[in-house]
Amino acid sequence: RGSATNMAQATMQSALSSDSSLAAIVSPAATSRLMIQVYQLSSSSCSLNMTLTHSSPNPLKDLAFCGNSMVVGLMGTSEVVVWDLERGVVANKMMSSSEDQNFLALSGDSEGEKFSILTQHSQKLYVYEYLAANSKLTRKVKSGKFEGDKKDAFLALSKKHIVVQTSGGARVMDRTTGKKEGKIKSKNFARIFICPSDENLLVGIQNSGSVAVYNLSTMKKVVSVPQVFSSSTSPLQMIKNNDGSHTLLADHTLHTITGSSAEKLTQATSARPIAIFLIRDQLLALIHQPTGGCSAEWVALEDEDLPSTIKLDEEKEPKTESRGAEKRKAPSEAKILGPGQAGMEIVPPSKKPKASIADEDENVMTEEDELKEMSIAERLQQMSRAMEEEDEEDDDDDDEDMPATSFKPKTATTESLKQLLSQALQAGDDNLLELALGVRDVQVISNTMKELEPAHIVLLVSKLTSRLASTPMRAEQLSTWLSYCLKTGRFQPHNLSALRNLLFERIESFSDLLRLEGRLSMMCDIE
DSSP states (O other): OOOHHHHHOOBOOEEEOTTSSEEEEEOOOOOSSEEEEEEEEETTEEEEEEEEEEOOSSOEEEEEEETTTEEEEEETTTEEEEEETTTTEEEEEEEOSSTTEEEEEEEOBTTSSEEEEEEEETTEEEEEEEETTTOOEEEEEEEEEOOSOGGGOEEEEOSSEEEEEETTEEEEEETTTOOEEEEEOOOOEEEEEEOTTOTTEEEEEETTSOEEEEETTTTEEEEEEOSOOSOTTSOEEEEEOTTSOEEEEETTEEEEEETTEEEEEEEEEOSSOEEEEEETTEEEEEEEOTTSSEEEEEEETTOTTOOSEEETTOOOOOOOOOHHHHTOOOOOSOOOOOTTOOOOOOOOOOOOOOOOHHHHHHHHHHHHHHHHHSOHHHHHHHHHHHHHHHHHHHHHHHHHHOOSOOOOGGGOOHHHHHHHHHHHHHHTOHHHHHHHHTOOOHHHHHHHHHHSOHHHHHHHHHHHHHHHHHOGGGHHHHHHHHHHHHHHOOSOGGGGHHHHHHHHHHHHHHHHHHHHHHHHHHHHHHO
8 A cells, every 4th residue: 555665664653732833753762761852843943852751561552742731642551651841751650540441542632731541441431531730530521332452442632522433433522511423434444633723624544544534513524535554653634724725644645635636745755764744834854863863854835846756864875985985994893782782791802913822812811800800880981992992093084974074073173163063053964963073172162162153052952962862872072062062051941951851861770770880790709
């Protein structure tokens, strides 16, 4: 179903606030801890606001905003987590009260005070409404009998309607009174939502891969867009245009819907995991970057020259390998392991002249004896020093590969570094930013931060925080840059929420690491 490009497209789980000012993206990084990055959106701009975290044995099933103050996550069928966006922490958690109670679907609230959960009790369905601040139950709406599989149950809310979808069809109820208004007999929906700008329209993905739009006043189908979906988790949004038509985003493909007809507008593709949103007359794509975080690309949908396919984050043409590239040494075998990943210590190689086999065996035994006498902290320091030496040696090789700039980190001046940083941050160019971060002269860094524009300071702090979270081994280098950014004082407290959350997370695990280091040292001493 769908095109070959769509079938291969990787999509990040995401949510958009009701006023389109905030977007939440679930990081695709393979770690044991759930990481949700919250981005601040404005006219053609995007910046990381904070990173929310949570550890749970249950997978994240659904994610929703409660206004702009809370984010709610449904973990499996037994746990609900609420994050406070003012503090960037988990505000409260709620677990199912019994084995026969299952949380099936989640919906946020545009007012920001409540959220609703579709809940199964034995063979009965209820929509429970809770206060987001403390998860206190405020309302219960009877929603019929449960039919079919748990994965086939969905919930959609608007100011007028409550829609509960099961294998038996979609039950439509009045939001105020909770009374049943009618039923849509389609039994093969894989997901539903109510168009926020036209609350009489229910949009659903059918198991066949097509999208169907129903009128909630007549309970009749308005239009069907055939075979556009390759996955039920792909993006699905619809907005009403000023001329009365609608724009539908389905599986990275945009359609214009006028009356009972649908016409394909364009299609977005990317080689990297993406999250796509319709925001007024623009398309926003947040593209996951290997260095951590996301880059943003905006596409104006009113552009008369809009291509049939939009290639997001298009790779540049490969360059002819230079002589310097031939000399590039093989990457280090040292691997940085994420939380919860099993591994082994790798002793950095020492640079010694060639010796006989017997001498090598003797040296190996000597290094092993020295290793046993070292503490865990000393071993980590030794590994860190070795990796820094490799990075410094790689700088010369990397400089040869950087296109369209004569900037050299070792000879950088305040003016040249300011110009490069401004260019990198404005264009969202990670390669140029990494080149700028190669500068080690603290005086040049300090003077540059004093001259950099406040908006660029805020964006740079966000970029540095993302790199620190994804690559902790770079902490020494990145902390220097963060220090001089913070000394300027040209930012608001909420600009530091992501950094604060990251530091709190590290501090919470520090005592555990100290206890582990002590136990490992005792075991080494016994051996």
